[in-house]
Amino acid sequence: MEDLTKQQIVLLNLLVSFVASTATSIVIVSMLTDSTPVISQTFNRIVEKTIERVVTGTTTPSVIKVPAVAPVLTENDQIVASVQSNLSYMASIFTPKTETSEGEKRGIGFLADGGGVVATDAGVLGEWNEFSVTLLNGKTYTGKKVFVDEKTGVALLELFDDKKLITLRGAPLSLSDPKLGQTILSLGGKSGGAVSQGIVSEITKSQILSSLSLSLSDRGGPIFGVDGRVIGINMIPAEGKGFSLSSAQIQSAINEYKKPKTDKSAASQAAALEALPSALPGI
Numbered sequence: 001m002e003d004l005t006k007q008q009i010v011l012l013n014l015l016v017s018f019v020a021s022t023a024t025s026i027v028i029v030s031m032l033t034d035s036t037p038v039i040s041q042t043f044n045r046i047v048e049k050t051i052e053r054v055v056t057g058t059t060t061p062s063v064i065k066v067p068a069v070a071p072v073l074t075e076n077d078q079i080v081a082s083v084q085s086n087l088s089y090m091a092s093i094f095t096p097k098t099e100t101s102e103g104e105k106r107g108i109g110f111l112a113d114g115g116g117v118v119a120t121d122a123g124v125l126g127e128w129n130e131f132s133v134t135l136l137n138g139k140t141y142t143g144k145k146v147f148v149d150e151k152t153g154v155a156l157l158e159l160f161d162d163k164k165l166i167t168l169r170g171a172p173l174s175l176s177d178p179k180l181g182q183t184i185l186s187l188g189g190k191s192g193g194a195v196s197q198g199i200v201s202e203i204t205k206s207q208i209l210s211s212l213s214l215s216l217s218d219r220g221g222p223i224f225g226v227d228g229r230v231i232g233i234n235m236i237p238a239e240g241k242g243f244s245l246s247s248a249q250i251q252s253a254i255n256e257y258k259k260p261k262t263d264k265s266a267a268s269q270a271a272a273l274e275a276l277p278s279a280l281p282g283i
Contacts, residue, residue, distance in 0.1 A: 078227070079183075079197070087136055089110045089222075091109045091118050093124060094133075095128055096131065108120070108124070111168055111169070112156075113172045115156070115167075115258060118156065119155070119254075120154075120157070122148045123153065124220045130142065131144075144160065154245065155253075156257050171229075177246070178225075179200065180202070186198070186212050189218065196212050207246075215236065220234065221233070232246050
């Protein structure tokens with residue numbers, strides 16, 4: 001050490017302090033452009049010992065875990081997801097096949113949650129009681145008309161697979177009322193896969209008017225929000241402007257359909273008795 005100049009001693013101390021403070025890494029900086037052989041040898045020994053410690057694993061480097069950040073979904077992403085979800089519930093309704101006919105396409109409907117039934121506009125079914133119902137996945141079932149709400153026109157079909165009643169999961173119905181200006185989506189068209197987008201423009205009692213351009217091929221199809229929940233069903237009269245009934249009317253029809261058969265029979269008999277003239281003997 002006596003052979004080192006004051007400047008060289010200071011530089012050597014700085015080097016030793018720097019290496020000692022970085023236990024998990026080595027940074028080599030060529031700072032000494034005019035070094036003596038003694039300084040070079042000392043520097044090399046320090047580097048070798050530090051590398052040996054790192055390689056043999058005596059010093060374990062710290063691992064910092066960065067929490068994953070959940071992706072932010074845009075409204076467009078939500079719309080696409082909502083449409084894809086509801087497409088799986090769409091149903092094409094045909095008259096039954098016969099020896100002379102392949103069956104006539106009557107229209108569309110959709111599987112509604114809560115009953116495992118297909119909901120549609122009664123105008124789609126007409127006077128027929130049995131149908132061939134095909135879902136988007138290509139599976140075909142026998143559909144039987146089991147309920148028609150005469151006030152609203154909502155009709156329900158039960159599905160059968162080889163004469164066995166089946167219950168399929170349906171589209172979730174919204175529990176909240178639609179709002180003016182709310183973005184809504186609709187599935188319809190001849191295939192049931194045509195998408196329309198609009199907003200709720202007016203709400204009258206249970207009817208929902210919107211900016212959607214509806215046609216006869218859209219009746220029986222659902223309208224739903226960006227969240228994917230069904231808020232209504234399209235009801236298109238043969239003549240005049242179409243409108244949509246709220247999901248509350250669909251739920252009401254399902255609740256009526258699910259009532260025990262005895263309750264329905266008793267209600268029908270009570271209604272028939274009330275309709276009889278009071279002048280009849282014994283009344």
